[in-house]
Amino acid sequence: MQFNKQLEKIKTYEPGLPIEEVVREFGIDPSDIIKLASNENPFGCSPKASEAVAQSAHLMYRYPDDTMGELKGKLAQKFGVGTQNLIIGSGSDQIIEFLIHAKAETKILINEITFAMYAIYAATKGVEVIRTRGMEHDLEQFYELYKSENPDVIFLCTPNNPTGDALRRDEVYRFLEKIDSDTMVVLDGAYQEYTAFKDGDYAIDAKDITKRFPNVIYLGTFSKAYGLGGMRVGYGVASEEIIGALYKLRPPFNVTTLSLVAASAALEDEKFVTDAIEKNFEYMKEYETFAKEHDGIEYVESYTNFITYLFEKSDSSEIAQKLLKQGIIVRDLKGYNLNAIRTTIGTREQNQRFLNALENLLGS
Numbered sequence: 001m002q003f004n005k006q007l008e009k010i011k012t013y014e015p016g017l018p019i020e021e022v023v024r025e026f027g028i029d030p031s032d033i034i035k036l037a038s039n040e041n042p043f044g045c046s047p048k049a050s051e052a053v054a055q056s057a058h059l060m061y062r063y064p065d066d067t068m069g070e071l072k073g074k075l076a077q078k079f080g081v082g083t084q085n086l087i088i089g090s091g092s093d094q095i096i097e098f099l100i101h102a103k104a105e106t107k108i109l110i111n112e113i114t115f116a117m118y119a120i121y122a123a124t125k126g127v128e129v130i131r132t133r134g135m136e137h138d139l140e141q142f143y144e145l146y147k148s149e150n151p152d153v154i155f156l157c158t159p160n161n162p163t164g165d166a167l168r169r170d171e172v173y174r175f176l177e178k179i180d181s182d183t184m185v186v187l188d189g190a191y192q193e194y195t196a197f198k199d200g201d202y203a204i205d206a207k208d209i210t211k212r213f214p215n216v217i218y219l220g221t222f223s224k225a226y227g228l229g230g231m232r233v234g235y236g237v238a239s240e241e242i243i244g245a246l247y248k249l250r251p252p253f254n255v256t257t258l259s260l261v262a263a264s265a266a267l268e269d270e271k272f273v274t275d276a277i278e279k280n281f282e283y284m285k286e287y288e289t290f291a292k293e294h295d296g297i298e299y300v301e302s303y304t305n306f307i308t309y310l311f312e313k314s315d316s317s318e319i320a321q322k323l324l325k326q327g328i329i330v331r332d333l334k335g336y337n338l339n340a341i342r343t344t345i346g347t348r349e350q351n352q353r354f355l356n357a358l359e360n361l362l363g364s
């Protein structure tokens with residue numbers, strides 16, 4: 001069958017291996033498998049969220065409240081914006097899809113190494129993807145390419161996935177001031193809760209953004225710090241003009257009843273999130289120390305819940321494969337042209353198991 005020509009150029013997105021797949025393939029007991037590949041919260045989600053879902057389970061016969069009034073109200077309060085400045089999606093992935101369809105016609109501009117979905121959605125529209133050179137965002141390169149290529153949409157992923165580095169807020173604002181009002185800029189803040197905790201100078205303020213830059217959209221998600229990856233809830237904060245355009249593309253009932261309930265309840269338990277983030281950065285130090293003590297491992301300073309190890313002597317795919325056979329799932333970054341692995345900071349036991357296994361692999 002002949003499909004839409006655009007599809008020929010698209011490689012199917014490969015998410016982190018699910019535990020179920022590792023059980024099937026390697027015959028490892030599910031309780032012996034640890035998944036540090038998808039940047040999920042290793043402490044799960046707030047018990048308030050799971051209790052709220054259990055209590056609302058009988059509502060699943062009904063279509064969701066499509067105004068999403070309760071969750072929007074809480075997000076509006078959290079960010080200090082109006083509900084008309086918000087759109088909620090089935091993960092922030094879905095908002096990325098909407099905004100590519102709403103604005104990208106010829107070109108988008110992204111970092112050389114960054115979240116894969118920007119380029120995938122662009123490809124579905126036959127939109128050209130312009131990339132900077134280098135691992136970390138270099139705003140001077142972004143500006144030069146913006147001038148010479150005139151992209152419709154610019155994506156800044158801060159902190160960046162899969163490297164973990166972030167941009168300073170004042171640098172981002174200085175960049176935004178130089179971009180014309182007809183170019184959309186997307187600030188993907190999937191890990192901003194971690195960043196804000198680590199260093200306020202790197203935190204992006206969605207309210208500032210909406211007030212000062214009508215051409216900019218901020219994206220957030222409940223999948224990472226809030227521990228609700230399985231519920232698929234993300235959001236965009238922007239001017240009414242942008243939100244209005246995205247709403248034209250939104251399918252009705254795009255977020256399920258139970259997902260809305262979970263996200264609303266999760267916002268009532270900020271302590272759960274803060275505790276998880278605190279432990280995240282405490283445990284991350286062990287990963288940093290490990291890298292410093294081992295020749296041939298470099299790491300990028302991370303503002304997220306994962307850390308990326310760059311290997312000078314070993315092959316990242318081999319390491320990832322050998323870890324997998326021991327039931328440890330991490331993300332090999334060969335597909336991004338990096339000889340590196342990205343590991344989610346897990347619980348204390350998970351981190352110990354990963355670091356011990358890696359130690360043994362490096363020694364052999």
Ligand SMILES: *Cc1c(COP(=O)(O)O)cnc(C)c1O
Nearest residue numbers: 091092093115161190221223234
């Ligand atoms: C995880 C992630 C997202 C999207 O997550 P959803 O689960 O779709 O909300 C978006 N951007 C980046 C950089 C991410 O890492």
